[in-house]
Amino acid sequence: MTASASSSRKYPGSLFRFRVPIPQSATLLAALIGAAAFLGGWQLLVSLHVVAPAFLPTPLKVAQTFIRMCTDGSMLPNTVVSVRRVWLAFILSALLAVPLGILMSGYRIIGATLEPMIDFIRYLPVPALVPLAIIWFGVGETTKIFLLWLGTFFQLVLMIAADMKRIPNEYFETAYTLGARPRETLLPVALPAMLPQLMDSMRISLGWCWTYVIIAEIVASDSGLGFVIWTARRFMKTDQVMAGVIMIGLIGLVTDQCLRLLHRKLFRYQ
């Protein structure tokens, strides 16, 4: 470790060795340099009048707008609305997908019945279903939740079924020879055995929810971050559009990190 660290200081070229780890300091520095170069290049594009500020405001301007919107009440209430929609739809998806996915993999006949249908539905693009959702549920809250649920449930259920299928047979067979009947293995064996994978699957599908909530809010809404972005676009307020997008990115980043932390804490035994 020390040898490679000192040699990389002497020869910068050694940082480019194929598949060879680099020191932690270099990792951090590289990330900072990358971000600074990106922001610097962006600033330069505007300062040198390559792109008009109306199309691309400077990073500083976007940051100022972001802070202003967070304090003047135009951003946060809409953020809360979007977060609420995402979590509501996600929880609805998960509550149905987890038991159904487990059953589909546990009892192959249930899987055989449902899988072709689910496979078909999950390839339908959510935006294509917006008109149908509006016909059925109008333009209210139900439509948005329905669209988000539609976009995640069918993906999630197959992921859960796959998670269940990956559990080694030995776990079940051990339980059988200790006196468990097959359905008695679901809670004490199947669920804990698949839980780490299951949580990862849910974390991934939560990310998709964010994609769909913005679509739903752009198409039919008077609130939420998608609405904020779309309204700002109508008045060519590019800085506000970008501030809204940044908010979505931040929420995604924070949520993901929190869930990863929870994952590490819960599954310390691994």
Add this chain to the structure above:
Amino acid sequence: MEQISPYLQFRNVTKFFGDVPVVQEPFNLSIPSGHFTVFLGPSGCGKTTLMRMIGGLDTPTSGEILLQGTPVGEPDIRRGMVFQSYSSFPWLTVRKNIEFGMRFRRDLSASQKKDRAEHFLKLVGLGDFAKSFPSRISGGMRQRVAIARTLAADPDVLLMDEPFGALDANLREDLQFELRKIQKSSGKTTIFVTHDVEEAVFLADRIIVFGPRPAHVIADIDVTSLIGAERNETVRDSEQFFHLRTEILHLLRGRQVREIAA
């Protein structure tokens, strides 16, 4: 043994997976209570399938397996199984793993289960690791956890599918010694599957030697009459042990040579 019916019995058992014969010739075998029987043979010879059928994890295509005179059915607590891999539950501590062995026993009170768990924890020498998770202990300890868990369930028959297959040689010998001791003191009828000749000779009262698939018996060896019932580390160095080991190796090898020539 002539009059009384055997404890465990294979009667004309065959097994096909689809068209693939695993046990083609009707297989017959009687195992008395308390015996340590080893199924020895090359990989894929069908020895594991035969053992899994005792456990109810596979079903015979024809014939039947009797335990104390009645056909065995679906898996249950009377026939406990220890696997080579994924043998202990990684999400439970060592103690909880052993307690899991009694989870489906309704005849024991909570405090009885606790006491039994403690007893078997000590029996396999894991008292100091009760609160550890399987990922934090060695592979040998994990197999001890699985053995203790199965013993805690108190099955009539102990089935072991190459439980020491993934361990290194020294550890293997230690565990073989302990297992033989535990088996003799508990009197559990044990079927142990392995392809390791030395392991088979050290552990077994009796070895059933299988040739390559489809399963057929090429020798049925009464080990105890040849090297005695006492098994300790000096037994491994004895002349009888060495002779028996060599004989079985030749048996397995000669068989292969003949099959290739044929």
